[in-house]
Amino acid sequence: MVVLSSQNASCKHCGERACKVVATLRNVCIVKCTKCNLTFVNKGKDIDCDKDYFSDYDLDKYVSYYQNFRENSFRKHLKAIEKYTQKGSILDVGCSFGWFLNTARDLGWQPFGIEPAKEVADIARKKYNMTILQGNIESIDAFGTNFQVVTLWNALEHMAEPQHVLRRLHDKLYPGGFLVIAVPNIEGLISRIAFLAYKLSLGKVKFPLEQLYQVDNPCMHLFHYSANTLSSMLESCNFKVTQVIKQPIIDSKNIKDRINMDKGLEAKPQFIKFCITTATRSIFYISDIANLHDTIVIYAKKEDKQ
Secondary structure (H helix, E strand, O other): OEEEOOHHHOOOOOOOOEEEEEEEOOOEEEEEEOOOOOEEEEEOOOOOOOOOHHHHOOHHHHHHHHHHHHHHHHHHHHHHHOOOOOOOEEEEEOOOOOHHHHHHHHOOOEEEEEEOOHHHHHHHHHHHOOEEEEOOHHHHHHHOOOEEEEEEEOOHHHOOOHHHHHHHHHHHEEEEEEEEEEEEEOOOHHHHHHHHHHHHOOOOOOHHHHHHOOOOOOOOOOEEEOHHHHHHHHHHOOEEEEEEEEEOOOOHHHHHHHHHHOHHHOOOOHHHHHHHHHHHHHHHHHHHHHOOOOEEEEEEEEOOOO
């Protein structure tokens, strides 16, 4: 089925107005651009991407599960970034609890952050005593400076106007500065299985896709990118992609605790949770072997505007 688009369904990258509906979930459609293949949500309900993403989680459980796992990943990426550019000012957009910024400071960077969720921004600011603004991408001018590196760790998928965000960040990077973005990988194995289950069931098996897109969260995912679609968008905003990395978004050694964090699974019987945990563990094992991880990380260098 092809939708000759309303404004909501026109592609946010290439502007194409013919988009194919690939899934219909709870009050939202997932559509795919027939020209550039970007996959995004054609919203059928109000989605406010400035709302508090963390309102859907128990913060203590979230911190306990993610902090060490994410900090280890951040440390590896910071060392990789240093191969491309010298240390200096670094901005994390959607900085969450400040884990990346604190890790960066420990390694000699000068950290700055923006976080839309007020409670989480306050926690990070007080715990690490660093400059973190509560706001969205339009808050960036308040820093009054440019940056050597800007990062978005699992944030761009929540933003309704990604090209606008990339252009704003291009303007705030020093010449030759770097942008590092991590987003869900629509070509990852978990995503492929979720879409396949939906298709083979003739649209009846929606739960895996609803979990991936976080449809119950007030700040659900609006875009899932492939390496090609995000690279193309970056290039259109005058960035040169220098490296693409695939990695898991959660700790595959501790999947049970991650599943127990999810409000969408709280009411499920223990047997169902056991089956989901076992299946997810198997998928992650295959993802490791086939390099079909559910997150892509792209490093891109600022180029002069054409």
